[in-house]
Amino acid sequence: MTRPRLLLPIVLTLAAATATASADFHLDVTSGRFAGADGNVPIGIQVVNATSMEAQDVAVTYAGGTFKPAHPLAPGESASFEARIHLDQPYARRDLRFDASATIAGATQRASAIGSAVLYKRFLVTQSGDAGPGSLRAAVEALDADAQCAAVPCSIDFDIDSAEAVKRIALFSPLPQITGADVRIDGTTQPETVKIDGALTGSGNGLDFNVVLRADVVGLVLRSFPDNAILVRDRIRTKSFDTTPRLYVTHCTIENNFRGITLSPGWFDGGEIRDCVISDNIRSGIFDWSDHDPGLPLEPVLRVAHNTISGNGASGIFLGEGSDGALLIDNVIERNRDFGVAVAPNAINVRIMRNSIAHNGNAAIDLGLDGPSAVVHDRRIPSALGDRMPAVISSAVYDTATNTTTITGLPSVRPLANCDLCRADLVSLWANDAAEHGEYAEAQTYLGEAQQRADGGGWILTYPGDLRGKWLTALDTRWLNIEAADFFNAGELSKAFFVHVSR
Numbered sequence: 001m002t003r004p005r006l007l008l009p010i011v012l013t014l015a016a017a018t019a020t021a022s023a024d025f026h027l028d029v030t031s032g033r034f035a036g037a038d039g040n041v042p043i044g045i046q047v048v049n050a051t052s053m054e055a056q057d058v059a060v061t062y063a064g065g066t067f068k069p070a071h072p073l074a075p076g077e078s079a080s081f082e083a084r085i086h087l088d089q090p091y092a093r094r095d096l097r098f099d100a101s102a103t104i105a106g107a108t109q110r111a112s113a114i115g116s117a118v119l120y121k122r123f124l125v126t127q128s129g130d131a132g133p134g135s136l137r138a139a140v141e142a143l144d145a146d147a148q149c150a151a152v153p154c155s156i157d158f159d160i161d162s163a164e165a166v167k168r169i170a171l172f173s174p175l176p177q178i179t180g181a182d183v184r185i186d187g188t189t190q191p192e193t194v195k196i197d198g199a200l201t202g203s204g205n206g207l208d209f210n211v212v213l214r215a216d217v218v219g220l221v222l223r224s225f226p227d228n229a230i231l232v233r234d235r236i237r238t239k240s241f242d243t244t245p246r247l248y249v250t251h252c253t254i255e256n257n258f259r260g261i262t263l264s265p266g267w268f269d270g271g272e273i274r275d276c277v278i279s280d281n282i283r284s285g286i287f288d289w290s291d292h293d294p295g296l297p298l299e300p301v302l303r304v305a306h307n308t309i310s311g312n313g314a315s316g317i318f319l320g321e322g323s324d325g326a327l328l329i330d331n332v333i334e335r336n337r338d339f340g341v342a343v344a345p346n347a348i349n350v351r352i353m354r355n356s357i358a359h360n361g362n363a364a365i366d367l368g369l370d371g372p373s374a375v376v377h378d379r380r381i382p383s384a385l386g387d388r389m390p391a392v393i394s395s396a397v398y399d400t401a402t403n404t405t406t407i408t409g410l411p412s413v414r415p416l417a418n419c420d421l422c423r424a425d426l427v428s429l430w431a432n433d434a435a436e437h438g439e440y441a442e443a444q445t446y447l448g449e450a451q452q453r454a455d456g457g458g459w460i461l462t463y464p465g466d467l468r469g470k471w472l473t474a475l476d477t478r479w480l481n482i483e484a485a486d487f488f489n490a491g492e493l494s495k496a497f498f499v500h501v502s503r
Contacts, residue, residue: 024049024050024051025048025049025050025051025055025100025102025104025109025110025111026047026048026050026100026111026113027045027046027047027048027060027098027100027111027112027113028045028046028048028078028113029043029044029045029046029098029113029114029115030043030044030045030046030115031043031115031116031117031118032044032085032116032117032118033117033118033119033120033155033184033186034119035087035119036084038084039086040084040085040086041084041085041086041087041117041118041119042082042083042084042085042117043082043083043084043085043096043115043116043117044080044082044115045060045067045080045081045082045083045098045113045115046078046079046080047060047067047069047073047078047079047080047100047102047111048078049073049074049075049076049077049078049102049104050075050076051075051104052075053075053104053105054072054073054074054075054104055072055073055077055102055103055104055109056072056102056103056104057072057101057102057103058072058073058079058100058101058102059100059101059102060081060098060099060100061098061099061100062083062096062097062098062099063096063097064083064085064096067079067081073102083096083098083115085117087117087119089119089152090119090121091119091120091121091148091152091153091154092118092119092152092153093116093117093118093119093153093182094116094117094118095114095115095116096114096115096116096117097112097113097114098112098113098114098115099111099112100112118153118182118184119153120153120154120155120184121146121148121149121152121153121154121155122154122155122156122157123139123142123143123154123155123156123157124139124156124157124158124159125139125156125157125158125159125160125169126159126160126161127160127162128160128162128164128167128168128169128170129169130169130170130171130172130173131172135169136156136169136171136175136196137171137175137176139156140156140175140176140178141176143156143178143179143180143183144176144177144178144179144180146180149179149180149181149183150179150180150181150212151181152181152182153181153182153183153184154180154181154182154183154184155183155184155185155186156183156184156185156186157186157189157190158186158187158189158190158194159189159190160190160192160194164192165192165193166192166193166194166195166221167190167192167193167194167195168195168197169194169195169196169197170197170199170200171196171197171198171200171201172200172201173201173202173204174198174201174203174204174205174208175206175207175208176208177208177209177210177233178207178208178209178210178211178215179210179211180211180212181211181212181213182211182212182213182214183209183211183214183215183216184215184216184217184218185207185216185217185218185220186216186218186219187218187219187220187221187252188218188219188251193221194219194220194221195220195221195222195223196220196221196222196223197223197224198222198223198224198225198226198229198257199223199224201225201226202226203226203227204225204226204227205225205227205228205229205230205231206222206225206228206229206230206231206257207222207229207230207231208228208231208233209230209231209232209233209245209247210233211232211245212245213245213246214245214246214247214248214271215232215245215246215247215248216248216249216250217230217248217249217250217252218248218249218250218251218252219250219251219252220252220253221252221253221254221255222252222253222254222255222257223253223254223255223256223257224256224257225257225258226257226258227257227258227259228257228258228259228260228261228262228287229254229257229259229260229261229281230247230249230254230260230261230262231262231264232245232247232262232263232264232268233245233264233266234263234264234265234266234267234268234290234291244266244267244268244269245268245269246268246269246270246271247261247263247268247271247273248271248272248273248274249261249271249272249273249274249276250272250273250274250275250276251274251275251276252276252277253276253277253279254276254277254278254279254281254285255277255278255279255280255281256280256281257281257282258281258282258283259281259282259283259284259285259287260278260281260284260285260286260287260312261273261278261285261286261287262287262288262289263287263288263289263290263302264289264290265289265290265291265322266290266291267290267291268288268290268291268301268302269301270301270302270303270325271301271302271303272302272303272304272305273286273302273303273304273305273307274303274304274305274306274307275305275306275307276307276308277307277308277310278307278308278309278310278312278316279308279309279310279311279312280310280311280312281312281313282312282313283312283313283314284312284314284315284316284317284318284342285309285310285312285315285316285317285336286304286309286316286317286318287318287320288302288317288318288319288320288323288326289320289321289322289323290320290322290323290324291322291324301323301324301325301326301349302323302325302326302327303326303327303329304317304326304327304328304329304331305327305328305329305330305331306329306330306331307331307332308331308332309331309332309333309334309336310332310333310334310335310336311335311336312336312337313336313337314336314337314338314342315336315337315338315339315340315341315342315360316333316334316336316339316340316341316357316360317333317340317341317342318342318344319341319342319343319344319347319350320344320347321344321345321346321347322346322347323343323344323347323348323350324347324348324349325348325349326347326349326350326351327351327353327488328341328350328351328352328353328355329351329352329353329354329355330353330354330355331355331356332355332356333355333356333357333358333360333364334356334357334358334359334360335359335360336360336361337360337361338360338361338362339360339361339362339363339364339365339366340357340358340360340363340364340365340442340443341357341364341365341366342366342369343365343366343367343368343369343490344368344369345367345368345369345376348489349487349488349489350488350489350490351477351488351489351490352365352428352475352477352490353428354428354446355443355446356430356443356444356445356446357430357442357443357444358432358436358442358443358444359436359442360442362437363437363440363442363492363493364442364443364473364493365443365475365490365491365492365493366492367388367490367491367492372390372439372440372492373390373492374389374390375387375388375389376388376389376491376492387478388476388478388489388490388491388492389411389476389491390474390476390491390492390493390494390495391409391410391411391425391427391459391474391475391476391491391493391494392409392410392411392474392494392495393407393408393409393472393473393474393494393495393497394408394409394410394458395407395408395409396408396467396472396497396499398466398467398468398499403464403465403466404462404463404464404465405462405463405465405466405467405468405499406460406461406462406463407429407447407450407460407461407462407463407467407472407474407497408453408458408459408460408461409427409450409458409459409474409494410458410459411425411427411458411459411476412425412452412453412456412457412458412459413425413426413427413450413451413452413458413459414452415452419481421480421481421482422480422481423478423479423480423481424479425476425477425478425479426449426450426476426477426479426488427449427450427459427461427474427475427476427477428446428448428449428450428474428475428477429446429447429448429449429450429461429463429472429473429474429475430442430443430444430445430446430447430472430473430474430475430493431444431445431447431467431470431471431472432444432445432470432471432472432473432496433470433471434471435471435496435498439495439496440473440493440495440496441471441472441473441493441496442473442493443473443475443493447461447463447467447472448461448463449461450474467499468499468500469499470498470499471496471497471498471499472496472497472498472499473493473494473495473496473497474493474494475490475491475492475493475494476490476491476494477489477490477491478490478491
């Protein structure tokens with residue numbers, strides 16, 4: 001996939017969240033992979049108003065037209081429709097962008113998402129043995145040997161006819177590398193759970209992808225592999241080779257492996273890890289060692305959302321030196337031996353939102369792999385724009401009359417704006433049951449996003465509830481807008497602040 005280029009005096013990589021100005025007004029998209037009776041492939045779209053206010057003038061636009069719900073969406077309400085896509089080839093993919101807008105509390109909120117209509121060339125797994133006709137190994141070998149899979153989407157699907165409630169595939173040796181252009185391994189094609197067990201392989205990875213464009217893993221249990229449960233071998237672009245892979249892992253359980261999911265060194269073109277349980281692996285749950293692209297992507301390279309990442313023997317998520325554009329949102333990251341989220345010194349474009357990060361062996365978020373830092377410098381960004389300093393909580397007061405806790409601190413924050421070159425600080429807050437690391441707590445219960453104080457001298461958050469006895473932490477994220485593209489860099493958490501009874 002060729003990425004748009006924008007030349008600047010310094011090399012920056014920008015990231016704009018695929019989801020939205022308001023994270024609580026969003027789109028859920030279900031891609032389609034089978035044609036209906038009319039020959040069209042359906043893509044399911046749901047526009048969700050998860051805010052506490054009514055969403056008016058809701059509209060979703062895409063290449064096929066515009067969808068408008070019959071009435072405004074009440075708080076918590078959603079509306080759905082299908083986009084039916086015709087594909088002219090027997091094996092083909094078409095990706096569509098869906099853009100939603102709504103008026104909420106007098107302001108326009110926007111959301112976007114990508115949905116796909118795909119017809120795959122299918123390779124079936126019909127038995128749970130290690131090898132032989134109908135085995136997973138035979139399906140991988142057949143896909144690798146099929147010349148069409150170098151150009152068209154190909155999938156490995158499951159139709160195992162046996163009495164077991166869980167279809168367990170015990171491998172005796174590693175599977176071959178999985179090649180091709182656009183490959184999907186889909187456990188949801190089997191009504192029962194499909195578990196792939198690598199305890200007897202002796203060495204090697206579970207699903208080892210060496211693909212051109214993308215790899216999808218859906219609805220599988222991957223456990224006990226001596227190396228990575230999922231490995232993506234990234235590629236280095238050349239003049240004659242201008243594609244790099246994407247990875248999408250959804251609704252999987254990845255447990256008791258050496259590592260969970262690894263992106264190896266090389267350029268990586270993006271993807272998402274969503275709705276997975278990644279637990280009890282010997283080292284990190286997610287290990288991103290991919291290299292940055294000196295171009296300017298206009299979306300997060302790696303989106304990690306709605307996962308439970310727990311009990312891993314190193315960090316829950318590790319973003320290595322070249323990691324460039326990670327959005328971590330709505331995850332539970334807990335009980336990992338080292339850090340919840342570890343960010344190497346040269347990793348940039350990191351945004352950490354609305355996660356619950358608690359009970360890890362070390363800090364919830366560590367930049368530089370060196371423990372608490374007064375300031376972290378982005379070496380690829382001028383210091384005036386790139387230094388990341390922790391937020392400071394100045395006060396927290398509970399008011400019994402209004403049953404609210406008012407929290408204030410520094411730095412000053414201000415709303416995001418559209419401009420050619422500007423910056424702001426965004427501050428998120430959490431409450432914790434304990435300060436687990438001396439002066440520091442983690443990010444256990446998300447409270448909300450701070451607002452600018454009326455006097456401009458810092459930030460303020462008024463929380464509707466009693467936080468006495470809790471330890472508060474704040475996260476400052478540096479935001480840059482360069483040529484209408486968003487670039488985020490999260491810092492480390494503030495020192496913990498204990499909420500006393502004040503009045």
